[in-house]
Amino acid sequence: MTLGLEPQHGRRLRAPRESGSTMIEPPPDDLAAIVEENLALGRQASYDLHGRCLGEVSRQARGELLAAAFRWTTAYRDVDPPPEEAAEGAIFLAGHQPQLFHPGVWFKNFALAALARRHGATAVNLLIDTDTFRQNSIPLPGGSLSEPKRLAVPLDRFERPIPFEERKILDAELFAGFDRRAGEHLEPLVAGPLLYDYWSMVRERMRQTGNLGACLAQSRHQLEGRWGLSTLELPESVVCSSESFRWFTAHVLAHLPRFRTVYNEAAREYRRRNRIRNVAHPVPDLAAEDGWLEAPFWIWTAENPLRRRLFVRLGRDRVELSDRQGSEFLLSLSADGPAERAVEQLATLSAKGVKIRARALITTLWARLALGDLFIHGIGGAKYDQVTDVLVERFFGLRPPGFAVASGTLHLRTDCPEVSEDDQRLIRRRLRELRFHPEQYFDPAVATALGDVPAEAAPDPQALITAKRRWIETAPEGADARRRFLEIRRVNEALQPWVASERRRLEAERQRVAAALRARSVLCWREYPFCFYPKDSLRNFLRRLLPKNG
Numbered sequence: 001m002t003l004g005l006e007p008q009h010g011r012r013l014r015a016p017r018e019s020g021s022t023m024i025e026p027p028p029d030d031l032a033a034i035v036e037e038n039l040a041l042g043r044q045a046s047y048d049l050h051g052r053c054l055g056e057v058s059r060q061a062r063g064e065l066l067a068a069a070f071r072w073t074t075a076y077r078d079v080d081p082p083p084e085e086a087a088e089g090a091i092f093l094a095g096h097q098p099q100l101f102h103p104g105v106w107f108k109n110f111a112l113a114a115l116a117r118r119h120g121a122t123a124v125n126l127l128i129d130t131d132t133f134r135q136n137s138i139p140l141p142g143g144s145l146s147e148p149k150r151l152a153v154p155l156d157r158f159e160r161p162i163p164f165e166e167r168k169i170l171d172a173e174l175f176a177g178f179d180r181r182a183g184e185h186l187e188p189l190v191a192g193p194l195l196y197d198y199w200s201m202v203r204e205r206m207r208q209t210g211n212l213g214a215c216l217a218q219s220r221h222q223l224e225g226r227w228g229l230s231t232l233e234l235p236e237s238v239v240c241s242s243e244s245f246r247w248f249t250a251h252v253l254a255h256l257p258r259f260r261t262v263y264n265e266a267a268r269e270y271r272r273r274n275r276i277r278n279v280a281h282p283v284p285d286l287a288a289e290d291g292w293l294e295a296p297f298w299i300w301t302a303e304n305p306l307r308r309r310l311f312v313r314l315g316r317d318r319v320e321l322s323d324r325q326g327s328e329f330l331l332s333l334s335a336d337g338p339a340e341r342a343v344e345q346l347a348t349l350s351a352k353g354v355k356i357r358a359r360a361l362i363t364t365l366w367a368r369l370a371l372g373d374l375f376i377h378g379i380g381g382a383k384y385d386q387v388t389d390v391l392v393e394r395f396f397g398l399r400p401p402g403f404a405v406a407s408g409t410l411h412l413r414t415d416c417p418e419v420s421e422d423d424q425r426l427i428r429r430r431l432r433e434l435r436f437h438p439e440q441y442f443d444p445a446v447a448t449a450l451g452d453v454p455a456e457a458a459p460d461p462q463a464l465i466t467a468k469r470r471w472i473e474t475a476p477e478g479a480d481a482r483r484r485f486l487e488i489r490r491v492n493e494a495l496q497p498w499v500a501s502e503r504r505r506l507e508a509e510r511q512r513v514a515a516a517l518r519a520r521s522v523l524c525w526r527e528y529p530f531c532f533y534p535k536d537s538l539r540n541f542l543r544r545l546l547p548k549n550g
Contacts (some may be wrong), residue, residue, distance in 0.1 A: 002392060028114075038402060057370060093124050107408035126234060126363075132161040132307060141532075167212045176203050194530065201216055235438065253333065320333040370521075409526045414537075419517055
């Protein structure tokens with residue numbers, strides 16, 4: 001059983017700190033055994049999914065996935081069609097929201113392509129367009145090298161947060177000119193950014209699709225094709241609209257009381273194990289309200305695309321669906337009866353503009369259990385999928401398939417200041433020592449030469465130090481304890497002029513380190529969108545896993 005990163009990977013995973021570094025866990029050479037085991041688990045998956053074997057539903061889902069991904073991808077770039085037998089072979093998956101993510105996230109796409117090529121698998125990247133678009137203002141560095149500052153440039157006109165699936169470009173002129181506005185701040189700090197080449201492709205896709213996320217993702221995927229990647233892509237919304245996923249949805253809804261119990265237990269165990277107090281992490285518990293049970297899906301309509309939680313009320317031979325905001329729908333479904341009618345009704349609702357979409361854990365659960373043979377996570381997704389592992393084992397009674405994790409770190413510049421918080425802490429500690437232990441830094445020649453104390457200064461500093469040592473060696477008892485404290489403090493204060501030069505040096509160093517840390521926090525922040533990075537260094541960073549002649 002895979003309970004999480006500790007059992008599967010043997011250590012906790014963190015993003016690499018050094019610029020240009022990457023990580024893949026387990027290492028690529030160790031993945032063959034995991035892939036083979038996952039393939040075996042898939043062949044043995046005999047769970048009864050409402051009258052159909054999970055293996056049978058999985059074969060249907062894989063065929064639907066590859067056909068839909070080929071249709072989607074060929075709408076904007078040339079790719080070879082998957083072989084007819086691809087659905088029976090290995091499929092590797094990854095996924096992320098269709099937004100301007102940082103190079104560490106993008107590296108996951110390149111790892112997907114390289115590992116799939118290495119294992120003879122078909123690679124499909126899922127665009128999680130069921131998530132909401134919130135990144136309206138894009139962070140970027142500005143100012144100068146000596147005084148950089150983090151700014152934000154609007155990507156499009158602001159609108160309420162709605163799913164990427166529904167998010168249109170609202171201000172075409174503002175969106176089209178993003179590269180010019182961002183470049184004005186970026187050019188003094190970054191030489192040869194990818195921004196201009198990429199945004200010319202974005203403008204071209206904007207003329208073909210009005211969807212903001214699709215525009216960004218398709219342009220990025222076109223770049224990947226130019227840089228040697230042979231992958232397919234598909235929005236998660238299309239996956240959720242497939243017949244196989246509707247069958248899975250009907251099964252979960254019909255068995256929601258048990259599913260909800262396992263889901264909430266798994267989330268609470270994760271919080272306890274990781275000492276998390278925030279009940280919203282890794283995911284909130286599924287609620288119960290007035291006889292309604294919350295399901296692990298979102299619901300919205302084409303007319304009102306605000307994402308809402310889906311609630312369910314189970315009857316004897318029917319399941320009621322509601323967003324608890326006035327929209328209610330009925331499915332002919334029970335835990336023991338057939339699911340065909342409910343699957344048809346879900347398709348009818350979809351045709352009428354009612355969107356039922358997977359939430360985060362269900363997205364990866366379905367991907368790992370039915371769609372593919374290896375899912376490549378980022379670090380955050382890998383942590384949360386510890387909960388998914390428990391769901392797979394306790395609800396489905398199956399061994400969770402193993403997964404891989406890929407991430408990386410790249411800084412905008414190679415000359416980031418070499419400072420850290422440790423430097424600042426060391427200076428603070430030494431300044432404190434100057435106050436309470438000045439004798440450790442005592443140098444009368446330096447103090448006299450710099451004029452901090454006159455040459456004929458009295459009392460003799462050596463005599464002060466001797467007196468302090470005597471008081472330190474005196475046991476602090478009774479009334480003498482107060483006097484001992486006051487005498488030690490008096491000596492410390494009397495010795496301050498003799499360490500004034502060291503204090504000035506440390507104060508100047510503290511200011512320098514503080515300024516360098518501020519500059520580093522701007523220049524070396526790893527979260528800037530990939531298109532802001534120098535094109536050549538970015539390409540070298542991303543393509544290291546690909547064949548040299550790829």
